[in-house]
Amino acid sequence: MGTPQPAAVEIHDLWKRFGPQIAVAGVGLTLPAGAFVGLVGPNGAGKTTILSMTTGLLRPDHGTVLIHGADVWRDPAAAKAGIGVLPEGLRMFERLSGRELLQYNGRLRGMAAAEVDRRADELLRILDLDSAGSKLVADYSTGMRKKIGLAAALLHNPSVVFLDEPFEGVDPVSAQTIRRVLKRYAATGSTVVFSSHVMELVEQLCDWVAVVNAGQIVAQGPLEDVRGDRSLHEAFLALVGAREDDGPESLGWLGADRGGAQ
Numbered sequence: 294m295g296t297p298q299p300a301a302v303e304i305h306d307l308w309k310r311f312g313p314q315i316a317v318a319g320v321g322l323t324l325p326a327g328a329f330v331g332l333v334g335p336n337g338a339g340k341t342t343i344l345s346m347t348t349g350l351l352r353p354d355h356g357t358v359l360i361h362g363a364d365v366w367r368d369p370a371a372a373k374a375g376i377g378v379l380p381e382g383l384r385m386f387e388r389l390s391g392r393e394l395l396q397y398n399g400r401l402r403g404m405a406a407a408e409v410d411r412r413a414d415e416l417l418r419i420l421d422l423d424s425a426g427s428k429l430v431a432d433y434s435t436g437m438r439k440k441i442g443l444a445a446a447l448l449h450n451p452s453v454v455f456l457d458e459p460f461e462g463v464d465p466v467s468a469q470t471i472r473r474v475l476k477r478y479a480a481t482g483s484t485v486v487f488s489s490h491v492m493e494l495v496e497q498l499c500d501w502v503a504v505v506n507a508g509q510i511v512a513q514g515p516l517e518d519v520r521g522d523r524s525l526h527e528a529f530l531a532l533v534g535a536r537e538d539d540g541p542e543s544l545g546w547l548g549a550d551r552g553g554a555q
């Protein structure tokens with residue numbers, strides 16, 4: 294066993310309620326520095342809410358989040374300096390071009406203009422966006438938006454990136470590009486945390502997994518420990534209590550004699 298890594302992200306007893314709905318119910322997570330973390334869970338499990346509270350976008354009702362020891366809600370400037378975020382919904386400045394968006398982000402992070410330009414050129418090229426650099430973000434496709442969002446998240450060389458479903462709606466070629474960039478980033482000892490529904494992808498990329506169900510963490514740890522001797526897909530279905538066969542009567546009308554209701 295090597296020396297245990299210090300935690301990049303420590304979350305204690307995190308709660309969030311939306312009206313009557315408790316979206317996050319006492320989440321605790323410890324993610325080691327340098328881990329490639331997959332956050333998985335069924336629709337509505339609370340992944341986006343957890344990521345939003347972890348990255349300072351949504352105030353928790355209760356609980357603490359530390360990024361490399363800095364409290365996201367008490368010392369946001371220190372905590373946020375070291376993170377990059379690809380948020381849900383990809384809300385961006387639509388009337389900027391991709392290149393301008395990166396320049397804006399870089400300058401906001403206090404980077405020198407020449408360095409921002411150098412990194413922006415490189416990111417646009419590696420993410421196959423160089424010809425789209427001057428196009429308005431409003432005219433980007435879903436995959437292009439994910440890629441420019443990833444570029445913006447990485448531009449200032451953060452030590453942790455949080456990506457909410459970075460592969461959703463992305464074609465296989467762009468997905469491969471995003472994977473390559475994330476692997477390259479993780480190989481430097483940086484920490485990646487991303488949410489996904491694609492177990493095969495999480496299994497390929499991640500060495501650490503957290504499973505969320507109904508606002509709680511039902512498993513977390515090294516990939517091998519969480520999946521055991523099953524595939525992650527099977528482990529996931531067992532952990533979140535996937536529904537068994539609904540019985541022969543259910544939806545019995547589907548495909549039955551249409552009796553004039555054509």
Ligand SMILES: Nc1ncnc2c1ncn2[C@@H]1O[C@H](COP(=O)(O)OP(=O)(O)OP(=O)(O)O)[C@@H](O)[C@H]1O
Pocket residue numbers: 311314315316334335336337338339340341342343
């Ligand atoms: N702003 C909001 N107002 C009311 N309810 C919300 C709000 N945001 C999230 N919720 C509810 O909180 C729960 C968790 O939602 P969340 O988006 O975090 O889940 P998720 O795991 O990211 O889901 P998905 O995989 O479908 O994206 C859901 O029941 C959702 O309806």
